[in-house]
Amino acid sequence: MLEPAYQADVVIVGAGVAGLSAAHRLTSAGVTTAVLEAAPCVGGRMSTEKVDGFRLDRIGQLLSTAYPELRTTPGLDALVLRPFAPGVLLHSDGRHCRAVAPAAAGGARGALHAVRALASAPAKSAPRSGAPLGGAVDQARLGTALARLAMTPVERLLSRPESPAGQALTARGLPARTVDGFLRPLLAALLCDPELTTSSRCADLALRAFACGRLCLPEGGAEALPELLARTLPPGTVHTGVRVTSVSTSAVTTAEHGEIRCRAVLLATDAQAAADLLPGLRVPGFHPVTVLHHTTDEPPGTGAALLLDADRGGPVAHTAVVSAVDPSRAPAGRALITSTVLGPPPPELDTAVRMHLARLYGTSTARWETLAVHHTPAAVPAMRPPHDLRRPVRLLAGLYVCGDHRDTSTVQGALHSARRATSAILTDLGAAGSIHRSEPLPSAKAA
Structure with missing residues (x-):
């Protein structure tokens, strides 16, 4: 048997x-x-592909400036967030309508502002009254609901009765046009759930973040966040290319280095990988996500807006000229358009998406170049009710688990679950100081 060659207080499995x-x-x-990571690089699902000077996210989850953990997590002080234009741009019946949340509109009590602009509709067509947000009364009602969410403490939101988000929104007296024309496409973009089956508590948290802050992207691509965390850890903390085959409360076994003894183990992998190491651990369902990246030298005229399809008239749930949001993602003189398809992708995906994008942007996409298509079947854990937003992170004394599958299926949820897990670990260890001297991992075993 191999003698343990490396000891640490805590071994973390997974470098997301x-x-x-x-x-x-x-x-x-x-x-x-x-930190032991089986892949050759850190980041997990927050990865970015580099192609000819472009930075292409594989999943491209949206962040919010209202996520508290982005401000309080150690190591993220230098993270640069690039905000979208305030609110979102809704496409409905050939027109664009910008919806601006109360905070961006200048006050917690302000109504939701809708600014209409003609898109690809014929010039003789007159704008409809407030569509897809409804008339002035509907807009004011929606703005008041968002403002109320913005001022409600999180713990109070978590104590509300729970139901599928679609049912909860209807029960609150919001018109069907408002739900289907604005809230459904918005929550689809935030939670990757166009059918609104997500827990109403999770939906409330997502809408609260929208009402309080700005949607944004990390500068340089999704990988910028995990790479910044890894780079600012003490040298020798993160070890990639190390596959963990079993775990206990006091050791992990790896394919490359044998057994590594420790005082506690934290599983920080995705839900399925965690269940493979700990049979019986709950694995949620998942929302599949497909992200397509196109480039052109003549960008559409939507600027840095996040464009949502209020009509659900094609496979694209939301799209944006991300190079207008974050210029570092494309070489000079080129525009990068990133579009997200939710659910199983249709046949002839690229053709269907190009046709849909032509309608959404009101311009021909025939000369656009397809850079990449990334399909991730298990992209985002589903949060259908009943959903415990504070799923236990302490399994046994010495064995812990964290990740977006233990909280909310967002970057905020992943970071918050890590905060809860480390608090439990430090409490159980009962001492802040280290008891082991860290030594390098040995060379991989000979085949």
């Missing part, structure tokens, strides 16, 4: 944002930590 942020909190408390 949850595992890396947990490592920051533990090392800041003086606890020696080793």
Whole structure:
């Protein structure tokens, strides 16, 4: 049997944002930590492909400036967020309508502002009254509802009765046009759930973040966030290309380095990988996501807006000229258009998406170049009711788990679950100081 060659207080399995942020909190408390990642690089699902000077996110989850963990997580001080234009741009019946949340409109009590602009509709067509948000009364009612969410403490939202989001929104007296024309496409973009089967509590949290802040992207691509976390950890903390085959409360076994003893183990992998190591651990359903990246030298005239399809008239749920949001994602003189398809992709995907984008942007896409198509079947954990937003992170003394499948299916949820897990670990260890001297991992075993 191999003798243990490396010891640490805590071994973290998985170098996604949850595992890396947990490592920051533990090392800041003086606890020696080793992060083991089976892939050759950190980041997990927050990865970015580089193609000819373009930076192409594989999933491209939206962030919000209202996510508290982005401000309080150690190691993210230098993170640069690039905001979209305020609110969102809705496409309905050939027109664009900008919906601006109360906070962006200048006050928590302000109504939701809708600014109409002609898109691809014939010039003789007159704008409809407030569509797709309805008339002035409907807009004011919706703005008041969002403002109320913005001022409601999170813990109070979590104590509300729970039902599928679609049912809850209808029960609150919001018109069907408002739900289907605005809230459904917005929540589809935020939660990857166009059918609104998500827990109403999770939907309320997402709408609260929309009402309080600005949607945004990390500068340089999704990978910028995990890479920043990894880069600012003490040297030798993160080890990639190390596959963990079993875990216990006091050790992990790896294919490359044998057994590594420790005082506690934190599983920070995706839900399925965690269940493979701990049979019986709950695995949620998932929302599949397909992201397509196109480029052109003549960008559409929507600027840095997030464009949603209020009519659900094609496969694209939302799209944006992301190079207008974050210029570092495309070489000079080129526009990068990123579009998201939710659910199973249709046949002839690229053709169907190009036809839909032509209607959404009101311009021909025939000369657009397809850079990449990324399909991720298990992209975002589903949060159907009943959903515990504070799923236990302490399985046993010495064995813990974190990730977006233990909280909300967002970057905020992943980071918050890591905060909860590290708090439990530090409490159970009962001491802030390290008891082990960290040593390098040995060379991989000979085949």
